Amino acid sequence: SAVISQKPSRDICQRGTSLTIQCQVDSQVTMMFWYRQQPGQSLTLIATANQGSEATYESGFVIDKFPISRPNLTFSTLTVSNMSPEDSSIYLCSVEVPGYYGYTFGSGTRLTVV
Amino acid sequence: GENVEQHPSTLSVQEGDSAVIKCTYSDSASNYFPWYKQELGKRPQLIIDIRSNVGEKKDQRIAVTLNKTAKHFSLHITETQPEDSAVYFCAAHFRGGNEKLTFGTGTRLTIIP
Numbered sequence: 001s002a003v004i005s006q007k008p009s010r011d012i013c014q015r016g017t018s019l020t021i022q023c024q025v026d027s028q029v030t031m032m033f034w035y036r037q038q039p040g041q042s043l044t045l046i047a048t049a050n051q052g053s054e055a056t057y058e059s060g061f062v063i064d065k066f067p068i069s070r071p072n073l074t075f076s077t078l079t080v081s082n083m084s085p086e087d088s089s090i091y092l093c094s095v096e097v098p099g100y101y102g103y104t105f106g107s108g109t110r111l112t113v114v
Numbered sequence: 115g116e117n118v119e120q121h122p123s124t125l126s127v128q129e130g131d132s133a134v135i136k137c138t139y140s141d142s143a144s145n146y147f148p149w150y151k152q153e154l155g156k157r158p159q160l161i162i163d164i165r166s167n168v169g170e171k172k173d174q175r176i177a178v179t180l181n182k183t184a185k186h187f188s189l190h191i192t193e194t195q196p197e198d199s200a201v202y203f204c205a206a207h208f209r210g211g212n213e214k215l216t217f218g219t220g221t222r223l224t225i226i227p
């Protein structure tokens with residue numbers, strides 16, 4: 001399976017600021033996925049990032065709040081913009097490696113907004 | 115879109131007993147069903163998965179069964195051990211179209227020594 005490096009692992013941010021989360025994969029992948037996991041909850045898909053095209057956002061998530069970059073087949077960033085305490089959550093990236101029928105997750109970014 | 119329901123939300127079993135977690139899905143076109151284990155503070159880890167052309171799959175103490183007609187699938191853990199304590203998530207995925215996983219709400223499994 002793929003190895004994903006995600007950073008930062010955690011951060012405490014002031015409300016109104018922005019945080020950019022990075023994911024680096026050790027192999028080329030077509031799609032990268034960004035999830036949010038609120039405390040004690042399941043995983044909710046924010047958006048799917050394809051290289052060379054605009055990210056596809058799920059209902060309830062918008063590009064202005066969660067801009068995503070996908071400059072190449074091994075890297076993506078998610079920015080959480082104009083943060084409020086409600087954005088406190090764990091954010092995870094995920095990929096499916098071609099030929100391996102499973103999705104691998106990054107180690108997550110634990111975000112606390114104060 | 116796909117909707118996945120998972121039950122129970124919490125489950126406590128005596129060490130050595132079996133645990134069963136059940137999920138139902140709504141989209142009959144879903145054709146891939148993974149199960150993830152998430153320990154506290156860690157990332158979800160794939161523990162077993164099943165495709166829609168298979169009715170059952172086993173891997174040592176864990177097994178998954180799929181009933182396509184009823185649109186439900188289950189995780190079975192036998193001879194439970196303390197290290198099985200974690201949150202388990204089922205998921206459903208439609209391959210060949212909108213490639214994404216939809217997760218169930220999770221089951222917190224506690225193994226009582």
